[in-house]
Amino acid sequence: GDSVTQMEGPVTLSEEAFLTINCTYTATGYPSLFWYVQYPGEGLQLLLKATKADDKGSNKGFEATYRKETTSFHLEKGSVQVSDSAVYFCALGAWTGKLIFGQGTTLQVKP
Amino acid sequence: ETGVTQSPTHLIKTRGQQVTLRCSSQSGHNTVSWYQQALGQGPQFIFQYYREEENGRGNFPPRFSGLQFPNYSSELNVNALELDDSALYLCASSSGQRGTDTQYFGPGTRLTVL
Secondary structure, eight states, rough: OOOEEOOOSOOEEEEOOOOOEEEEEEEOOOOOEEEEEETTTSOOOEEEEEOOOOOOOEEETTTEEEBBBTBBOOEEEEEEEEOOEEEEEEEOOOOOOOOEEEOOOOEEEEE | OOEEEEEEEEEEEEEEEEEEEEOOOOOOOOEEEEEOOOOTSSEEEEEEETTTTEEEOOOTTTTTEEEETTTEEEEEEEEEOOGGOEEEEEEEEEESSSSSSEEEEOOOOEEEEE
């Protein structure tokens, strides 16, 4: 069945460091791919999405490119801030309409 | 534009009781999906409602049931609560039921079962 695998955390970086969070997926068909962020005690916020191969989603300095050949959707940011500290979830939008999430990656950014 | 809202924020129940959680969808959205998020885990799909009909269900027992109303708000009902039902319950609304449709999440209801 469809699934999403994320790199395990926690990821600890210094402010202004480069961020990569790896995400790979297994799916039948051509799913949409999403990154959501969850701050402590809150629900999920959409960070970015891509609906087809080679699409690049971007928002607030974060980027991810839909790579069909490597079944990946890695999240990147050139310079992280303390305010980026949160849990990041990669998700796949299955043809059935449900979202399938990875297990989440905790990012901690230190000043 | 009002986003997705959920009530209550927190709830404490005892094993064997029943609970109802509520969700108001974002304006213009006709689809509501429910997810269960255990501590330290990613959300798990419970079911989806599209125009008042169930449109898919995850691997949850029948004691998890739901409704969608004509205004597209929704309820999640859980009967015979078990300790493992303790989790954050998230509601998401979208403008359609396809995998390409972005789902927008509410803040969640934290359910604790004692």
